[in-house]
Amino acid sequence: MTKNIAVIRGDGIGPEIVNEALRVLDKIAELYGHTFHYTDVDMGGCAIDKWGDPLPQEMLDKCVASDSVLLGAVGGDKWNDVPGPKRPEKGLLRLRAGMGVYSNNRPAKIWPQLSDASPLKKSIVEKGIDFIIVRELIGGIYFGEHKTDDADGQPVATDIMKYSEAEIERIGRIGFETARKRNHRLCSVEKSNVLDTSRLWKKVMHRLAEEYTDVELTDMLVDNCAMQIVKNPAQFDVIVTENMFGDILSDEASMITGSIGMIPSSSLGATSCGLYEPIHGSAPDIAGQDLANPIGTILSAAMMLRYSFDMAKEADAVEHAVSKYLDAGYRTADIMEDGMTKVGCKKCGDLILEYLTKE
Numbered sequence: 261m262t263k264n265i266a267v268i269r270g271d272g273i274g275p276e277i278v279n280e281a282l283r284v285l286d287k288i289a290e291l292y293g294h295t296f297h298y299t300d301v302d303m304g305g306c307a308i309d310k311w312g313d314p315l316p317q318e319m320l321d322k323c324v325a326s327d328s329v330l331l332g333a334v335g336g337d338k339w340n341d342v343p344g345p346k347r348p349e350k351g352l353l354r355l356r357a358g359m360g361v362y363s364n365n366r367p368a369k370i371w372p373q374l375s376d377a378s379p380l381k382k383s384i385v386e387k388g389i390d391f392i393i394v395r396e397l398i399g400g401i402y403f404g405e406h407k408t409d410d411a412d413g414q415p416v417a418t419d420i421m422k423y424s425e426a427e428i429e430r431i432g433r434i435g436f437e438t439a440r441k442r443n444h445r446l447c448s449v450e451k452s453n454v455l456d457t458s459r460l461w462k463k464v465m466h467r468l469a470e471e472y473t474d475v476e477l478t479d480m481l482v483d484n485c486a487m488q489i490v491k492n493p494a495q496f497d498v499i500v501t502e503n504m505f506g507d508i509l510s511d512e513a514s515m516i517t518g519s520i521g522m523i524p525s526s527s528l529g530a531t532s533c534g535l536y537e538p539i540h541g542s543a544p545d546i547a548g549q550d551l552a553n554p555i556g557t558i559l560s561a562a563m564m565l566r567y568s569f570d571m572a573k574e575a576d577a578v579e580h581a582v583s584k585y586l587d588a589g590y591r592t593a594d595i596m597e598d599g600m601t602k603v604g605c606k607k608c609g610d611l612i613l614e615y616l617t618k619e
């Protein structure tokens with residue numbers, strides 16, 4: 261098969277981790293007889309520096325025209341004082357909206373090899389951590405009006421959180437469908453004791469539950485959910501939630517599996533053209549030092565193979581290579597433990613390539 265992949269390296273550790281994921285894709289192409297064409301796309305701080313815009317229209321066009329997009333991460337201190345609409349992160353938001361990828365799938369699954377890397381007590385980890393956060397990605401407060409006015413001599417800032425019934429329904433359906441393919445348990449997370457958007461969210465989820473009678477729907481307030489993820493993560497199968505809550509909860513959920521550097525994500529909309537990115541940011545504190553864990557990005561490439569290219573065997577091969585690498589005791593700094601062998605980003609990529617075989 262021939263596929264065109266738009267590649268966004270971005271800022272900070274982005275170029276380092278994307279480089280390792282591309283090497284893995286190249287080896288998959290070689291082993292399975294595929295051709296992957298890569299088109300470089302500038303987005304984020306590097307695009308601001310080069311084009312004065314975090315995502316010029318022609319860059320977005322390249323992504324929309326591709327078969328899928330692989331992204332590292334964007335942002336960094338250098339662009340912190342850039343006005344809101346021109347920030348690196350705004351480029352990412354425009355990309356997600358421009359691609360129409362409303363459904364962001366963020367797994368929180370602990371690899372058995374990393375059970376001691378979790379900051380949770382053994383007794384909690386032993387019960388299992390294997391759930392998915394289905395996050396609405398192109399609505400809510402990240403996409404509402406943002407402004408800072410001058411009111412009686414002092415700045416007053418406003419960010420609007422807005423959701424239509426249709427936006428909630430389409431992500432709600434993904435939540436139910438995802439639960440249907442797993443253990444039939446869906447937890448809808450909101451803040452309906454305070455927010456109108458959450459009350460509408462809850463109403464829509466319960467209307468959908470009448471159609472998905474094989475799925476058990478529960479409701480949870482987001483503050484309680486943040487606590488329950490640490491107290492008893494085994495209770496969760498699929499969580500469905502709005503954009504900002506999903507952003508925050510998925511960082512928390514990643515950490516109980518050992519490191520945010522391990523977690524991939526897929527973002528899909530109405531077509532098979534998806535956006536694949538690790539859930540973390542550009543990690544400026546470790547950028548350029550060969551310290552980053554590239555596994556979240558490598559596993560994002562595996563998700564691309566599985567969900568956008570219908571290449572399940574190839575995706576399995578990548579995941580098995582990661583597993584063999586962990587079995588052999590190699591660890592980047594973020595998941596380093598006594599008795600393991602410490603490696604950098606590039607060496608991690610080298611070793612995963614060595615373990616990657618046709619299955």
Ligand SMILES: NC(=O)C1=CN([C@@H]2O[C@H](COP(=O)(O)OP(=O)(O)OC[C@H]3O[C@@H](n4cnc5c(N)ncnc54)[C@H](O)[C@@H]3O)[C@@H](O)[C@H]2O)C=CC1
Nearest residue numbers: 333334335336349521540541542543544545546552553594
């Ligand atoms: N999708 C994206 O492009 C995202 C971009 N950002 C941006 O990234 C920049 C940094 O944000 P932070 O809040 O520091 O979040 P971050 O996720 O970049 O980093 C948080 C912590 O996790 C560590 N970390 C992250 N990824 C890692 C990896 N692969 N291997 C090892 N350690 C890793 C970092 O070193 C840091 O200590 C900001 O400009 C932010 O806006 C943040 C989140 C998502």
Ligand SMILES: CC(C)CC(=O)C(=O)O
Nearest residue numbers: 349350352353507539540
């Ligand atoms: C716009 C992004 C920086 C939001 C984010 O943190 C994420 O999607 O994980």
Ligand SMILES: [Mg+2]
Nearest residue numbers: 507508511539
């Ligand atoms: Mg985030």
